Amino acid sequence: MTEREYNQCVTEYADNVYRFILKNLRHEEDARDVVQTAFEKMWVNRAQVDGSKCKSYLFTVAYHQMVDHIRKAKRVTYKEEFNENVRVYDRPMHNTRKVLEEALAQLNETQRSLVLLKDYEGYSYEEIGQITGLSESQVKVYLHRARVQLKNYLVSPENVL
Template sequence: MIPDPDKLADKQLVHRALSGDAQAFGIIIGNTEKLVAQIVCRMVSNVEDRKDLAQEIYLKAYRSLGLFKHGSKLSTWIAQISYNACMDYLRRKKLFYPGEPVDGPGQTTADGQMYRKELAGILQAGMEKLQPVYRTMLTLYHQEELSYGEIGEITGMPEGTVKNYLFRARKALKERLSWYYGEKEMKPRGDDGDG
């Protein structure tokens, strides 16, 4: 069996960081900061709190680096720390309640680009209205392109639960966007499309 080059690189970086090489931990931060930022920005709306959380996440990762077992990618392990730190933050602020209900095109190239940009903005606005966990699930799966298993490692949820949350997140987003268009632009009032 051929060793995974990412895991080998992770092992070397962790070993160097544990040996006191600050530059190695800087590389770890550089390799994971986009993923951490995605998780924190999806789960936490307060900009100042986001900065504090990011610092807290990397401080915890640094202090816990000796506990990393190399069973998964280092980025997955740090994403798990990020997710847990954000969930702790949401619980402290009483912003997360499990099971909480979620409220519920032939174009030219230039037109197509404008349409895609507008659609991306609409999707982003719709996602911002979802529960933090749903936003995070959609981001990890669709934007970061992580597998159900990797998301399960990050969140501590079984794969079946991850799939369920993703299904519910997509449904909630679809309902929100349908409501937006149904009420504001596309359909006459009262025509919800349901029989």
């Protein structure tokens, strides 16, 4: 991959990679760090990267960086302060985006990534398999299970209202 191809790849796919990682991590700073590291690794390994496959390579590296980040974050425990003066409002919120984000949050990391890669980013099963390291049939099975879980969450009135 040449420097020009690298710059073109950054221009074309930076927003897509960031959006994919942000949807999974739900934290802007962490998503920026993961994406930056993915681009850095692609730059370091640019001699081995085929310019025509830079998108797949970039998403693969970003996906693996995200998985590593999630594993590290799970090892860290946070102590949240409890404040008794916090008011809780018991009123329904009719916000579709929030409901969908909550539904996605119910999925495990693999399922969430597969749904986002297929339904948000439009990758084929084969491309998703290459990015995640799963076989095409595993991608189909995990994606089906994720969609069933999403459906069950979304049809439940207490989750939507």
